[in-house]
Amino acid sequence: MSDQPDQPDAAAPSDAAPYDALLLLSFGGPEGPDDVVPFLENVTRGRGIPRERLKEVGKHYFLFGGVSPINAQNRELLDALRKDFADHGLDLPVYWGNRNWAPYLTDTLREMADAGHRRILVLATSAYASYSGCRQYRENLAASLAVLAEEGRPVPRVDKLRHYFNHPGFVEPMTDAVLAALAELPAEVRDGARLAFTTHSIPTSAADTSGPVPGHGGGGAYVAQHLDTARVIADAVREATGVERPWELVYQSRSGAPHIPWLEPDICDHLEDVHAAGAPAVVMVPIGFVSDHMEVKYDLDTEAAAKAGELGLPVARAATVGADPRFAAAVRDLVLERAATERGLSPRRCALGALGPSHDVCPAGCCPARNPLPAAAGLD
Numbered sequence: 001m002s003d004q005p006d007q008p009d010a011a012a013p014s015d016a017a018p019y020d021a022l023l024l025l026s027f028g029g030p031e032g033p034d035d036v037v038p039f040l041e042n043v044t045r046g047r048g049i050p051r052e053r054l055k056e057v058g059k060h061y062f063l064f065g066g067v068s069p070i071n072a073q074n075r076e077l078l079d080a081l082r083k084d085f086a087d088h089g090l091d092l093p094v095y096w097g098n099r100n101w102a103p104y105l106t107d108t109l110r111e112m113a114d115a116g117h118r119r120i121l122v123l124a125t126s127a128y129a130s131y132s133g134c135r136q137y138r139e140n141l142a143a144s145l146a147v148l149a150e151e152g153r154p155v156p157r158v159d160k161l162r163h164y165f166n167h168p169g170f171v172e173p174m175t176d177a178v179l180a181a182l183a184e185l186p187a188e189v190r191d192g193a194r195l196a197f198t199t200h201s202i203p204t205s206a207a208d209t210s211g212p213v214p215g216h217g218g219g220g221a222y223v224a225q226h227l228d229t230a231r232v233i234a235d236a237v238r239e240a241t242g243v244e245r246p247w248e249l250v251y252q253s254r255s256g257a258p259h260i261p262w263l264e265p266d267i268c269d270h271l272e273d274v275h276a277a278g279a280p281a282v283v284m285v286p287i288g289f290v291s292d293h294m295e296v297k298y299d300l301d302t303e304a305a306a307k308a309g310e311l312g313l314p315v316a317r318a319a320t321v322g323a324d325p326r327f328a329a330a331v332r333d334l335v336l337e338r339a340a341t342e343r344g345l346s347p348r349r350c351a352l353g354a355l356g357p358s359h360d361v362c363p364a365g366c367c368p369a370r371n372p373l374p375a376a377a378g379l380d
């Protein structure tokens with residue numbers, strides 16, 4: 001037909017069809033001392049965080065010159081993704097936008113819309129289900145898309161990649177990181193070292209309602225998913241070292257008002273407890289995080305390390321996946337999997353552990369908010 005609109009992409013469909021771009025969606029962080037306070041205001045707007053806690057967290061950033069490592073780490077991840085895609089003939093442009101700092105999500109989505117992108121797949125730098133790790137990202141997507149609509153721009157359709165906490169490309173680099181951390185410990189305490197898997201504490205009410213369906217037990221999908229990943233890593237470490245080590249899931253980075261219950265125990269209390277019980281060493285494994293950002297650099301490498309120093313307890317900290325090429329390859333796998341699913345095929349869905357691959361589309365009621373806002377990339 002002569003009056004057909006221009007469809008440049010239709011002429012050369014890539015394996016990622018129907019998607020025409022990938023958006024790396026992250027938290028964002030300050031890049032200098034003047035950014036710290038406005039960044040914290042962005043993060044905590046309407047979240048009811050006590051002033052004292054904000055002052056305290058501001059100090060963590062100032063200790064590092066007001067620079068969060070997270071943006072540099074996302075730039076590295078972007079490079080790793082682009083390289084992996086290019087090396088494997090996947091022709092899919094990769095963009096980057098943040099919830100709380102430049103490059104802001106709205107600006108990136110505007111740039112993507114103006115460049116003609118209409119079906120965008122989103123990779124969030126958060127591997128697990130929870131309001132903070134999933135729906136809040138979806139709310140920010142909806143808010144940014146609403147701005148584009150107000151501006152009279154075409155509004156792209158956005159879909160979010162499934163949770164990847166149990167993808168081998170996320171789990172295997174962390175298993176290697178635990179082995180590397182064990183090797184850093186003095187030889188005489190290595191075999192007795194306990195593994196402390198750590199993640200961000202969240203209010204127990206948010207944990208209990210996390211995920212698509214009730215029935216995960218106390219702590220909801222958030223805790224169940226972390227326990228599944230921790231168990232897979234602990235098993236692989238046992239296989240690799242021939243040593244059975246006690247492990248547990250502990251928490252860090254608690255904020256919020258003191259009278260509201262959050263997931264416990266805190267990593268510092270845990271170090272005290274296991275030291276008192278005679279543990280010779282601990283490896284801290286931050287499975288809750290995708291890169292070594294401020295939660296890892298301050299709360300583990302600074303605060304928990306100081307606590308261990310006080311106790312005279314040898315500790316080592318395992319690295320997060322960051323820009324590991326296996327993680328980049330996992331993202332490619334997830335992109336191709338989702339694209340194939342959207343084309344009506346039934347691709348192989350990689351997952352380790354007992355829970356199996358997560359849902360592609362968040363069902364209604366998934367990871368509910370206290371004060372509901374419109375959310376994109378889900379059924380409500």
Ligand SMILES: CC1=C(CCC(=O)O)c2cc3nc(cc4[nH]c(cc5[nH]c(cc1n2)c(C)c5CCC(=O)O)c(CCC(=O)O)c4C)C(CCC(=O)O)=C3C
Nearest residue numbers: 027029047057068070125126132133200202255293294295
């Ligand atoms: C589950 C979860 C993740 C993991 C999933 C994901 O990655 O998304 C995460 C990541 C991150 N959290 C970050 C920073 C902050 N989080 C805060 C506050 C909060 N986080 C929460 C949860 C989570 N947070 C919650 C329930 C709050 C309370 C306020 C609220 O209910 O919203 C605050 C306010 C001050 C404070 O209270 O600590 C800050 C500064 C950074 C950037 C680090 C950097 O700059 O390198 C990252 C990657």
Ligand SMILES: [Fe+2]
Nearest residue numbers: 132200253295
């Ligand atoms: Fe946070």
